[in-house]
Amino acid sequence: MKVLVVNCGSSSVKYTLFKMDNEKKIAWGIVECIGLPEAYYKRQSVGAEEKEESVKVRNHTEAVELIIKDLMNKETGSIQSIDEIAVVGHRIVHGGDKFSKSVLVTEEVKEGLKECFSIAPLHNPHHYAGILAVEKMLPGIPSVLVFDTAFHQTIADYAYMYALPYEYYEKAGIRKYGFHGTSHNYVSHRAALMLGKPAEELKMITCHLGNGSSIAAIENGKVVDTSMGFTPLQGVVMGTRCGDIDPAIIPYLINRDKNFADPEALNVLLNKKSGLLGISGLSGDMRTIVKAVSAGNKKAKLAFEMLCYSVKKYISAYFGILNGIDCIVFTAGIGENSPSVREKVCANLQALGIEMDISKNNEPSSEERFVSKDESKVKIMVIPTNEELMIARESKMVLANG
Numbered sequence: 001m002k003v004l005v006v007n008c009g010s011s012s013v014k015y016t017l018f019k020m021d022n023e024k025k026i027a028w029g030i031v032e033c034i035g036l037p038e039a040y041y042k043r044q045s046v047g048a049e050e051k052e053e054s055v056k057v058r059n060h061t062e063a064v065e066l067i068i069k070d071l072m073n074k075e076t077g078s079i080q081s082i083d084e085i086a087v088v089g090h091r092i093v094h095g096g097d098k099f100s101k102s103v104l105v106t107e108e109v110k111e112g113l114k115e116c117f118s119i120a121p122l123h124n125p126h127h128y129a130g131i132l133a134v135e136k137m138l139p140g141i142p143s144v145l146v147f148d149t150a151f152h153q154t155i156a157d158y159a160y161m162y163a164l165p166y167e168y169y170e171k172a173g174i175r176k177y178g179f180h181g182t183s184h185n186y187v188s189h190r191a192a193l194m195l196g197k198p199a200e201e202l203k204m205i206t207c208h209l210g211n212g213s214s215i216a217a218i219e220n221g222k223v224v225d226t227s228m229g230f231t232p233l234q235g236v237v238m239g240t241r242c243g244d245i246d247p248a249i250i251p252y253l254i255n256r257d258k259n260f261a262d263p264e265a266l267n268v269l270l271n272k273k274s275g276l277l278g279i280s281g282l283s284g285d286m287r288t289i290v291k292a293v294s295a296g297n298k299k300a301k302l303a304f305e306m307l308c309y310s311v312k313k314y315i316s317a318y319f320g321i322l323n324g325i326d327c328i329v330f331t332a333g334i335g336e337n338s339p340s341v342r343e344k345v346c347a348n349l350q351a352l353g354i355e356m357d358i359s360k361n362n363e364p365s366s367e368e369r370f371v372s373k374d375e376s377k378v379k380i381m382v383i384p385t386n387e388e389l390m391i392a393r394e395s396k397m398v399l400a401n402g
């Protein structure tokens with residue numbers, strides 16, 4: 001059985017084709033810069049070299065068409081007919097509070113997704129375009145939607161509500177939703193396997209630290225709280241996003257600078273120009289920041305310390321919320337690859353039973369592993385995330401359940 005996972009962004013379509021009997025990737029790639037003259041298609045399949053070429057694609061439908069034709073290429077393709085694809089899994093950023101689990105696409109589901117456009121205008125319309133493109137190019141093949149928000153739907157109302165007048169929740173859907181749910185879900189299950197206990201008997205804090213970052217407190221397999229909010233802007237310091245700030249800064253900026261009368265200018269400031277980039281003035285990329293810290297750059301050091309401090313603060317808060325934890329998991333680009341971030345985040349948390357083994361932490365590896373001391377009460381783990389595989393599994397499961 002083969003499952004195609006697609007992730008449609010504003011100007012890109014990313015895909016992975018899985019063979020589900022061994023859960024291995026067969027082919028994967030991305031069409032980027034859709035609608036622009038510099039559009040290109042980069043792809044790879046098992047046993048073949050990575051290829052990249054310029055392409056002309058005006059929209060998501062043309063991008064999906066290009067991908068399907070390539071997958072079915074007589075000489076280099078991975079499938080002979082579209083019927084080999086049992087189901088298509090779509091990554092969907094925002095399911096609002098309409099979708100608490102993955103669903104098979106129907107007309108009603110598509111309408112429901114459209115109703116979530118207003119709370120995720122940067123993502124959901126593109127996902128919707130992708131769903132239509134797949135329907136057109138793969139007629140008769142079922143599609144499943146897997147939501148980044150769904151895993152967080154177990155959060156209690158007192159944790160997801162903002163203390164604004166209640167009608168803002170009722171009329172505008174303003175509440176915490178949380179993101180990266182597929183990743184938190186995946187790594188929490190891997191962690192349970194590594195600890196040899198069911199997820200339903202464990203308390204853990206999962207740290208997805210990438211360009212966008214979020215922390216989740218998970219008790220007995222259910223999310224109790226997470227750091228991202230109504231949008232992915234809330235929470236820890238990120239590559240170019242500010243994370244938590246005093247909301248009164250917004251009206252203050254609007255009063256002080258008339259450019260900020262335009263909400264888009266504020267969105268750009270908070271989402272694209274802040275975080276590591278805003279503080280360091282150098283980059284939102286942690287690799288550049290780490291190098292600059294080594295070279296003695298003071299602002300890079302400040303940015304690095306702010307990010308680590310904000311993660312540590314969430315871990316400490318969630319430790320209290322969960323009344324103790326069995327493990328902390330680090331995942332995503334920074335979480336998997338930056339020993340210095342992990343070390344700084346876990347430093348001086350012995351009072352909570354969190355003790356890192358520095359030499360294990362520094363050992364380069366791309367495998368899932370423990371980086372805590374043997375005697376550490378709380379286990380510290382590094383687990384590479386695999387959102388695509390999680391989407392493929394969910395899609396297979398939803399298909400099996402009809």
Ligand code: ADP
Pocket residue numbers: 209210211212239284285286287288290332333334337338
């Ligand atoms: P996205 O949120 O876009 O999926 P990723 O999970 O790929 O992002 O994470 C990207 C981040 O991971 C970048 O800040 C990048 O610098 C960081 N990163 C990747 N490799 C390393 C490394 N070896 N050391 C430090 N940071 C790294």
